[in-house]
Amino acid sequence: MSALKLKLDQDQLVEDFFDCTHLVGIVSAARDYQLCWQLNKQLFYHFRVNNSLEIKLTKHQRAFYFTVFEFQEPTKSVSHYLYNNHCKAEFLLPELKNIDYLWLIKGDYYQLQDVKKLTEELRRVELVQLVSLLDLRDIKNKVNLIF
Incomplete structure (x- = not known):
């Protein structure tokens, strides 16, 4: 009896995840919680950290954890996610090192x-x-944004 091997279609996963999405890059020297507090206060959003969405990347035998804040707009069926692009000296999207x-x-x-x-x-x-408004087609490591 041969073992059945299933392979995850990463291209399809990426396509499905990014269907009906927009991505904005933000440069700010503020800490993530400070920025979210300011966004909540000034723009009337309700971003909260969601530890279950935290993204773990392993590079050079070290683990890096990238915080994700979330806000749901149930009346519009829209979800907002604010990702921290830095963790120590690593980047969630290395091609966007200038974006925080x-x-x-x-x-x-x-x-x-x-x-x-x-x-x-x-x-x-x-x-x-x-x-800056980012074009998802230009991002090579989109899979890193999928939680």
Whole structure:
């Protein structure tokens, strides 16, 4: 009797996870909890740390843990995730070393114009230095964002 081997289709996993998503890069010298507090206060979001979504990457026989904050908009069926892109000297997305935080908007309620409006609002947040809308097609390590 031969053993059945199942292989995870990473391309399909990535495609499914990033369906109806937008990604915003944020540069800020603030700690993640300080930035979330400011976003909650100034933009009226309710980001909270979600330890069950924390992302663990292992490199050079060391484990790195990347914090993920979450906010659900149940009336719009939209989820917001704020990822910390740094952990010690490692990066969740190494191709974006100049970005400190990644804001992923998941759900089909937000259109591109809504996300552009959000980026304008983010630029006015005191602790935010730079905001840019990111093109998911340009990101090589998207799989690192999947929890």
